[in-house]
Each structure stands twice: as structure tokens, then as C-alpha cells.
Amino acid sequence: MKILVSACLLGIRCRYDGSSARSEDLSILTDETVFIPVCPEQLGGLPTPRCPAAIAGGDGGDVLDGRVQVLTEDGGDVTARFLRGAGEVARIASMMNISTAIMKEKSPSCGVFSIKRTKIPADGMGVTSALLTRKGIHVISSDNIIDEYVRHYRHRK
Numbered sequence: 614m615k616i617l618v619s620a621c622l623l624g625i626r627c628r629y630d631g632s633s634a635r636s637e638d639l640s641i642l643t644d645e646t647v648f649i650p651v652c653p654e655q656l657g658g659l660p661t662p663r664c665p666a667a668i669a670g671g672d673g674g675d676v677l678d679g680r681v682q683v684l685t686e687d688g689g690d691v692t693a694r695f696l697r698g699a700g701e702v703a704r705i706a707s708m709m710n711i712s713t714a715i716m717k718e719k720s721p722s723c724g725v726f727s728i729k730r731t732k733i734p735a736d737g738m739g740v741t742s743a744l745l746t747r748k749g750i751h752v753i754s755s756d757n758i759i760d761e762y763v764r765h766y767r768h769r770k
């Protein structure tokens with residue numbers, strides 16, 4: 614089974630500060646899955662390291678619908694980069710016939726249940742996770758890998 618994964622969860626140093634967010638929980642899946650790593654912020658054309666960004670109200674769905682912007686801490690508007698990155702990830706998912714994604718929680722791009730909204734944590738999906746969900750892809754939170762993966766897939770074997 615092929616699964617799209619936020620690249621930082623696999624140990625790739627693509628976070629805003631040049632670090633990774635390696636998840637040991639993914640190791641339970643390695644014998645049965647092929648991971649397709651993606652970093653929507655890099656795919657959107659942003660550099661690493663980069664100024665941290667946050668959704669300026671609402672959530673990723675509101676960004677997709679053009680209602681709110683994504684702004685960096687120094688006030689730059691990176692909305693177009695976030696939308697481009699989300700679109701590229703969705704294109705990869707379509708090319709690879711992906712039906713499941715595991716995405717990094719608490720990110721304005723990849724968050725599933727929580728995002729960073731102008732310096733404070735908030736409920737909601739990031740821009741890329743919102744787009745993948747709209748495309749019918751099952752998006753699993755990095756905070757819930759073992760429980761959700763096992764619940765949805767292991768029992769089918």
C-alpha cells in the first residue's frame with residue numbers, strides 16, 4: 614500500500630527551522646507500506662529554513678476558498694505558495710493513485726485537527742490536508758497514526 618506522508622515525519626529536515634519531526638510511530642508500518650514523502654511548503658516554492666507562517670483566521674479550508682491568508686511572522690503573504698504546494702501534493706496523490714495520507718499535526722499546511730493560527734494553536738485542518746480531504750483522500754493525523762491506521766487497515770488483512 615502506498616501512503617503519502619509529510620516528509621518531516623520521515624526524518625527529512627524540511628521544517629521551517631531546518632529540523633525534522635521524525636515519528637517513530639511510522640516504523641510499525643514500514644514492512645507493509647511504501648511511503649511517498651511530500652513537503653507542501655517546499656513544493657510551493659518556499660525555502661528551508663524559512664520564516665514560520667500561520668493561517669490568519671479560519672483554517673485551511675478558508676484559505677482554499679480565498680477567505681483568509683497565510684502570513685509569515687514578519688508579515689509576508691505566502692498564501693499563493695501554500696496553495697501551490699497543496700495543489701502539487703494533490704497532483705502527486707492523483708498520479709500515484711493515493712487514497713491515504715499521514716500528515717504532521719499542528720502545521721498550517723499539514724495539520725489534521727490542529728493548526729497554527731497567527732502564533733496560537735487552533736482547531737482545524739491545514740491547507741494541504743484540507744485539499745486532500747476534499748479530493749476524497751483519507752487523512753490521518755501524525756498524533757494518531759497507530760490507533761487510526763490499525764483501526765482502518767490492519768483488520769482488513
Ligand code: SF4
Nearest residue numbers: 620621628652717723
Ligand atoms: S509543510 Fe508539512 S511536511 Fe513540510 S515541514 Fe511543514 S509539516 Fe512537515
